[in-house]
Every structure is written in structure tokens, then in C-alpha cells.
Amino acid sequence: MMADYLLFASERYALPILQPLADALQAQGHAVHAWFVDGAAGASLAAPVRNVGLHEAVALKPRAVFSAANWVPPFVSGAKVQLFHGFNVEKREDARGHFRVRGLFDLYCTQGPATTAPFRTLAAEAGHFAVVETGWPKLDPLFRDDDGSAARLRRRAGRRPVVLFASTFTERLSAAPHLYDAIAQEVRRGDRYWLLTLHPKCPPALFERYRKLAGPNADFVETEQLIAAQRAADVLVADTTSVVSEFVVQRKPVVTFRNRAPKAHMIDFHEPAELPAMLEHAFTPTPELQASLDAYADAIHPYRDGRSSERVIAATEDLLAGRLGRLSAKPFSARLRALQIRRELGYWGRG
Structure with a gap:
């Protein structure tokens, strides 16, 4: 059954991460929409991905929101899926960098064992998000070169x-x-x-x-x-x-x-x-x-088949179907961050 999915980004460097996922979603017959803010504002993905604004994103009620930023608007409906905007290159301490958990996401799609193990430890402690190792959509074209x-x-x-x-x-x-x-x-x-x-x-x-x-x-x-x-x-x-x-x-x-x-x-x-x-x-x-x-x-990143996007979609479906277990409520800090995001985006409507 066709569903609506939303891709979210705040910087231009997210576009190559989201495009392979958009292609995979469309290949499965789904409608794909993109909401880009801040440094990614004005950017677009290849047609038929359709850009939307804040109010249209809320009204869309997507099945899932895939984010290549370190945050996601929590007032948009649907599962919130973290794709990551890069590998852990140790620019910062773990508590401030790659392994910082902000309480906004329901599912972390990790790139490989080096990322999966720490996030599974964090998930066991927190209980409010799931972790599935999928590989990184950005690298799908690295092994396929579909467009030459x-x-x-x-x-x-x-x-x-x-x-x-x-x-x-x-x-x-x-x-x-x-x-x-x-x-x-x-x-x-x-x-x-x-x-x-x-x-x-x-x-x-x-x-x-x-x-x-x-x-x-x-x-x-x-x-x-x-x-x-x-x-x-x-x-x-x-x-x-x-x-x-x-x-x-x-x-x-x-x-x-x-x-x-x-x-x-x-x-x-x-x-x-x-x-x-x-x-x-x-x-x-x-x-x-x-x-x-x-x-x-x-x-x-042990995956060399160019199919990480498909694994992300499958993991999201497992989350929505309850096959990844029951998640606990988001922490109080996440609610504070949600209020900050509303203020920053100027949105106080329902959601």
C-alpha cells in the first residue's frame, strides 16, 4: 500500500544521504516529500520528490520522517528515524558528538558494528529508541554508480x-x-x-x-x-x-x-x-x-551491496509493526527540546 514519507534536512550535505533513500521509497511505490530548513533551505532532491513547508509537513501526517540532521521536528507525526550525517570521526567527545542522544528519535539506523554496539548499549539504558544496523544510504551509489x-x-x-x-x-x-x-x-x-x-x-x-x-x-x-x-x-x-x-x-x-x-x-x-x-x-x-x-x-560499514536504503525502509517497517519491541516514553529533556524546536521554527499548532 502506498504511503507518504518525509525526508528532513538542515544542511546541504544531507542531500546525498537522502537521495538514495528517496529512490528506494519511490521504487516501492511510495510518495516522498522533502522539508529542508536552515542551511538546506531552497535545496531539492530529484523529481518526483516534492518539497513542502512546515505546515504542509504537519498536514501530510507521514508514515515516517527520515532525518539526516541531529534533530527532527517532533510535532510532525510518524516514526522519527535517524540516518546520521556522517561517520564518527572523533571530532568531539562521545557525549557531545556522534553518540549524543537527544531523545527525539524512535529508531537509529546505524552504519556498522563500530556504531551499532555503542548505540545498542545506549538504547538498553534509555529504552525510548530502537537500533538496527542497516548501513548508510549515502554509500549506496558508491557501489552502484547507477547514473554513470x-x-x-x-x-x-x-x-x-x-x-x-x-x-x-x-x-x-x-x-x-x-x-x-x-x-x-x-x-x-x-x-x-x-x-x-x-x-x-x-x-x-x-x-x-x-x-x-x-x-x-x-x-x-x-x-x-x-x-x-x-x-x-x-x-x-x-x-x-x-x-x-x-x-x-x-x-x-x-x-x-x-x-x-x-x-x-x-x-x-x-x-x-x-x-x-x-x-x-x-x-x-x-x-x-x-x-x-x-x-x-x-x-x-561492512555492506558493499548498495542496498542500505532498502534495509532502512525494512527496519522502519519493523519498528512500526512493533517487531523491535515496545519503547518507553521520551525523557523530560526531550520535551524541553521539543519546545525549543517549536520556538525556533515558530510553530505552536497541534502535533
């Missing part, structure tokens, strides 16, 4: 190997200001083809500098193209961005600049002048490095 976008990016490189550069917007962690000259020199050499991207919240001046590197040896890719760029690239250069974990899921080498929590699967370095040597290491990985890449990928 990754192949098109790859063709621009000819026979050359491809390097992707991605950077977080967090100023103290961002590699972009520090590595610009070293990357520009590599682009000028032309023996490798570069795909360049920045987090949407990076300063406009930084965007302008990196866009100017585009030419016969490099291309600048927008946020919406990031997954295609990851599929097309052989090696990633980054910092503490969650793109590192997304890329590693493919078992491909990553070079990280001053990563906040460097691990065995990363080739971490501290001085821009070291970049050429780090790239050589990445393009000739040792068996030990490859084993570390494989192990980390299995821990954070």
Missing part, C-alpha cells in the same frame, strides 16, 4: 591515476588552507588527475582559490558529486573530515593531514612539504596498510 557519474569523472583523467582532495570546515582541523600550495604544485605536474572539493561551510575565499585550480589536470566537484568523486578516485587526501571513513569503505588508501585521531589505516602527516612522499606511499600500499584498511572498513 563516477565513470564520467574518471574519463576526464584519461589513463592517469586519480586523487581526491576533501576538507572539513572546522578551522582548527581543516587541511585546505595549509595544503593549497602543495596541491597546486601537484596539479601543475599533471602526472595525476585531481578532484577537488570542500565542505559547503568552508569560507568563500577558500572555494575561489581551489576552483581556480580546475583545468586539464584537475576538476572541482560540488557536494552533490562527492560520492561519485570517491568512486572515481584511487587515493584520498583529507584531514579529519568524515569523507575519510566514507572513502575507506572502498578499501582504498587515505592520506590525512594532522588528523585529530590518526589510526593504522591512515597515512598521516604534519608538514605540507611531505605530501609528495605520502602520495607515493598511498599509491604503493604495503600489505600491512591494506589489512588495516580492510579491517576498519568492515568495522564501520
Whole structure:
């Protein structure tokens, strides 16, 4: 039976997370609507997903609301499902970061064992949400390339190997200001083809500098193209961005600049002048490095079938059917947060 589903986001980087889920819902015959606020306001997903506003979202009475933000409007009806907007890259302490529970969600769809185990512990303590390991919808196209976008990016490189550069917007962690000259020199050499991207919240001046590197040896890719760029690239250069974990899921080498929590699967370095040597290491990985890449990928996202969206839908149906157990009432702190959200959105109607 056809049902209405609502996709919710507050930042543009949520769009590649929600689009594969929208496609899967539509393939099952459902109607999909999107409500985008704050940094995602004015954005849209591919047709026939229809954008709605606050009052229409409430009137829609969706069967479920899928959020790629760390919050969701609790006054909209339907199951509230958390999809996550990134991997846990240890930018913050657990209590403030990836494992913070705000009491707004009924179901957490986790990405892999490294996330599932902590959230199941939290669920057992709290009792007001369920946890199902599904994989991450954003990575479905990483293993499928249904529209051929990754192949098109790859063709621009000819026979050359491809390097992707991605950077977080967090100023103290961002590699972009520090590595610009070293990357520009590599682009000028032309023996490798570069795909360049920045987090949407990076300063406009930084965007302008990196866009100017585009030419016969490099291309600048927008946020919406990031997954295609990851599929097309052989090696990633980054910092503490969650793109590192997304890329590693493919078992491909990553070079990280001053990563906040460097691990065995990363080739971490501290001085821009070291970049050429780090790239050589990445393009000739040792068996030990490859084993570390494989192990980390299995821990954070073992799914390589491109079907995580379908698992999210199935988990949501299990929740609605009561197959995930009975949930307890939301805590008092969640009710306070719900009032804050109403005030921030200016909505005091029923719901």
C-alpha cells in the first residue's frame, strides 16, 4: 500500500544521504516529500520528490520522517528515524558528538558494528529508541554508480591515476588552507588527475582559490558529486573530515593531514612539504596498510551491496509493526527540546 514519507534536512550535505533513500521509497511505490530548513533551505532532491513547508509537513501526517540532521521536528507525526550525517570521526567527545542522544528519535539506523554496539548499549539504558544496523544510504551509489557519474569523472583523467582532495570546515582541523600550495604544485605536474572539493561551510575565499585550480589536470566537484568523486578516485587526501571513513569503505588508501585521531589505516602527516612522499606511499600500499584498511572498513560499514536504503525502509517497517519491541516514553529533556524546536521554527499548532 502506498504511503507518504518525509525526508528532513538542515544542511546541504544531507542531500546525498537522502537521495538514495528517496529512490528506494519511490521504487516501492511510495510518495516522498522533502522539508529542508536552515542551511538546506531552497535545496531539492530529484523529481518526483516534492518539497513542502512546515505546515504542509504537519498536514501530510507521514508514515515516517527520515532525518539526516541531529534533530527532527517532533510535532510532525510518524516514526522519527535517524540516518546520521556522517561517520564518527572523533571530532568531539562521545557525549557531545556522534553518540549524543537527544531523545527525539524512535529508531537509529546505524552504519556498522563500530556504531551499532555503542548505540545498542545506549538504547538498553534509555529504552525510548530502537537500533538496527542497516548501513548508510549515502554509500549506496558508491557501489552502484547507477547514473554513470563516477565513470564520467574518471574519463576526464584519461589513463592517469586519480586523487581526491576533501576538507572539513572546522578551522582548527581543516587541511585546505595549509595544503593549497602543495596541491597546486601537484596539479601543475599533471602526472595525476585531481578532484577537488570542500565542505559547503568552508569560507568563500577558500572555494575561489581551489576552483581556480580546475583545468586539464584537475576538476572541482560540488557536494552533490562527492560520492561519485570517491568512486572515481584511487587515493584520498583529507584531514579529519568524515569523507575519510566514507572513502575507506572502498578499501582504498587515505592520506590525512594532522588528523585529530590518526589510526593504522591512515597515512598521516604534519608538514605540507611531505605530501609528495605520502602520495607515493598511498599509491604503493604495503600489505600491512591494506589489512588495516580492510579491517576498519568492515568495522564501520561492512555492506558493499548498495542496498542500505532498502534495509532502512525494512527496519522502519519493523519498528512500526512493533517487531523491535515496545519503547518507553521520551525523557523530560526531550520535551524541553521539543519546545525549543517549536520556538525556533515558530510553530505552536497541534502535533
